[in-house]
Amino acid sequence: MWxxxxxxxxxxxxxxxxxxxxxxxTIGGGSASVVTRGxxxxxxxxxxxxxxxxxxxxxxxxxxxxxVGCQESCVAAADTGANAPKDxxxxxxxxxxxGGASVYLRSDGSIEIKGPVKVEGDxxxxxxxxxxxxxxxxxxxxxxxxxxxxxxVEVFGSLFINGAACPACLGG
Numbered sequence: 001m002w003x004x005x006x007x008x009x010x011x012x013x014x015x016x017x018x019x020x021x022x023x024x025x026t027i028g029g030g031s032a033s034v035v036t037r038g039x040x041x042x043x044x045x046x047x048x049x050x051x052x053x054x055x056x057x058x059x060x061x062x063x064x065x066x067x068v069g070c071q072e073s074c075v076a077a078a079d080t081g082a083n084a085p086k087d088x089x090x091x092x093x094x095x096x097x098x099g100g101a102s103v104y105l106r107s108d109g110s111i112e113i114k115g116p117v118k119v120e121g122d123x124x125x126x127x128x129x130x131x132x133x134x135x136x137x138x139x140x141x142x143x144x145x146x147x148x149x150x151x152x153v154e155v156f157g158s159l160f161i162n163g164a165a166c167p168a169c170l171g172g
Contacts, residue, residue, distance in 0.1 A: 019070065021063045022079075028056040032075050034063055044074040053078075056098065 023040075027033035032055050033041040043063065047053040055061050060079035066072050085094055089107045096102040101115030159166040 019065050020076075021065070023061055023063050025055045025057055025059045025061055025075070028054060028059070030054050032061070034061055034075060036063055040073055046074055046076050051095075 021036040023034035023036035025032050025034050026039060027041070030045050031042045032045055033039055034043055040063065045054060055075060055078050061075045062077040062079075063073050064076045066074075083094075083096060085104060088094060091107045093105040094102065095104075097115075099115070102113070104112040104114075106112065
């Protein structure tokens with residue numbers, strides 16, 4: 001009787017253990033190792049839907065315990081507060097990488113993107129577009145509406161106006 005009570009109390013204490021714990025990643029990646037009260041290896045890493053995230057070594061992460069007797073654990077989040085932009089407002093979202101690229105969704109509706117941007121697929125822009133710096137284009141350009149340019153315009157090749165070659169350009 002005494003032994004069963006003792007084992008029952010020990011089992012209850014294990015069940016009441018923390019369902020979540022903070023730890024430090026010792027091995028990063030999609031199957032992380034984390035030190036909490038001891039090192040736990042090969043933990044699955046979870047993130048919000050549509051987002052893929054892998055902690056790096058040294059990240060402070062949240063480990064959630066579940067399953068029978070809280071025997072199963074996973075990494076659910078990292079302490080990223082130190083990387084938040086200065087004066088970040090409630091409701092804003094900041095997505096960043098170690099390489100310096102970031103996407104910042106601000107509460108005023110604006111989006112800030114830092115880093116080289118590559119777009120694959122069609123792009124439709126509605127509204128004003130301001131470009132600062134050089135623009136290099138490969139392929140055809142078709143414009144509907146007025147085009148205004150300030151500064152020097154150089155044409156290498158033929159120039160056609162209303163479907164006819166520009167007379168000033170025919171001299172070669």
